[in-house]
Amino acid sequence: MTAAEEATVVVRPATTEDVTAVVALEAAAFTDPWSARSFAGLVGRPEVIFSVLVLRHGVAEEVAGYSVTYLLGEEADLANIAVSAPARRGGLGRRLLRQLMQEARERGVRELYLEVREGNAGARAMYHRDGFSEVGRRAKYYVRPVEDALILRRSL
Numbered sequence: 001m002t003a004a005e006e007a008t009v010v011v012r013p014a015t016t017e018d019v020t021a022v023v024a025l026e027a028a029a030f031t032d033p034w035s036a037r038s039f040a041g042l043v044g045r046p047e048v049i050f051s052v053l054v055l056r057h058g059v060a061e062e063v064a065g066y067s068v069t070y071l072l073g074e075e076a077d078l079a080n081i082a083v084s085a086p087a088r089r090g091g092l093g094r095r096l097l098r099q100l101m102q103e104a105r106e107r108g109v110r111e112l113y114l115e116v117r118e119g120n121a122g123a124r125a126m127y128h129r130d131g132f133s134e135v136g137r138r139a140k141y142y143v144r145p146v147e148d149a150l151i152l153r154r155s156l
Contacts, residue, residue, distance in 0.1 A: 007055035007062075009092065011099040014050040014066060016043050021063035022052065029082040031144040039068075047071045049103050053083065053096045065092055067100050069112075076104045078114035094126055101130075105156040112156055115149035117142055127152050 014022065019039045026033040042050040053065035065083035069076050078100065083093045104112060115138060116123050132152040141149035 007057050009095065010054045010056060011051050011096055012054060014039075014043055014052045016040060018052045018063055018066075019043070022066045025063065025066060025082050025084055026080075028085065032142070034080065042068060049076075049100050049107075051096065051100060051103075053092055055087070065096050067096050069100050069104060071104065071107060071109060074108060074110040076109040076112050078112060088122075093123075094130065097126065097130060101154070101156055109156055112154050114152050115141060116152060118148045118150055124150070127154075130154065 019036055022039050023033070023036045026039075039050075042048050047070065049067070049069040049071065051067050052063050055062045055064045064087040065081070067081040068079045070079055078097075081093065081096060081100075083096065101112060112132075113135075114127070114132070116127060118137075132154040134150050135153045136151035138149040138151065140146050
């Protein structure tokens with residue numbers, strides 16, 4: 001049984017107190033991480049869904065994932081999503097994705113877009129299982145290392 005299976009899993013809005021943990025997850029997951037200032041500036045903004053996935057072990061909490069989605073009328077852009085390495089492959093990324101899709105739908109979003117590294121097979125598989133389709137490509141979009149981004153879309 002993994003630590004995630006022994007914990008209560010909660011997805012909730014991010015707070016300023018979560019930013020340090022989110023920045024640590026970001027640095028571990030991405031080669032070109034966002035800054036603490038960038039994340040702190042997203043907390044509480046009405047046009048952003050900034051959520052954390054928390055594992056609760058009794059009274060202790062561990063931020064094990066997060067997502068950032070920008071709302072643009074009937075469209076939204078999933079800008080960032082990550083789950084800590086020890087918590088991966090247990091469905092937590094999918095849970096976080098589905099929660100943000102539900103919230104976006106409730107807020108009037110009809111189409112959700114995202115970019116994913118072409119070489120990120122695990123993320124691409126998760127998105128395709130959840131109904132995303134490839135609608136474009138951005139050549140050399142990512143740096144460190146340089147790689148194309150695939151643009152995916154899903155109707156909500």
